[in-house]
Amino acid sequence: MILEQMRNALERLQQALEEGDGQKIRQVQEEVSRAFRLAWEKYQQGDIRTQIRGQALPRTMYLFATEELPAVVDDPARWPVLKHELVPLWRWGRAHPSGRWVAGGGGSSPGSP
Numbered sequence: 679m680i681l682e683q684m685r686n687a688l689e690r691l692q693q694a695l696e697e698g699d700g701q702k703i704r705q706v707q708e709e710v711s712r713a714f715r716l717a718w719e720k721y722q723q724g725d726i727r728t729q730i731r732g733q734a735l736p737r738t739m740y741l742f743a744t745e746e747l748p749a750v751v752d753d754p755a756r757w758p759v760l761k762h763e764l765v766p767l768w769r770w771g772r773a774h775p776s777g778r779w780v781a782g783g784g785g786s787s788p789g790s791p
Contacts, residue, residue: 680716680717680720681726683716684710684713684714687706687709687713688710688764690709691706691707691709691764692761692764692765694706695757695760695761695764698754698757700754703751703757704751704752707747707748707751710743711743711744711747711748714743715743717740718736718740718744721736747760
């Protein structure tokens with residue numbers, strides 16, 4: 679499932695950042711960007727439901743993962759901040775009581791502490 683892939687890729691990126699391995703960080707960042715790109719496509723097609731009305735948060739997350747994230751991973755000085763910015767993202771996907779994954783959760787958005 680795509681939301682699970684997103685969460686797993688974000689967790690792998692968090693681990694790579696902890697290890698400080700630049701090559702691994704860039705490789706995993708590409709996985710994250712691909713997963714978010716695919717999720718955005720599925721969201722626009724109506725295949726992913728969210729508990730949040732409108733496209734603001736899903737679009738912000740998509741733009742962060744596909745535009746901002748590649749630039750951030752190229753600057754090792756920004757990695758410590760990135761580690762903290764990723765936490766709300768990988769906590770974002772959670773299981774809905776129906777068993778279907780939905781977006782929503784802690785109310786955090788990318789970049790919030």
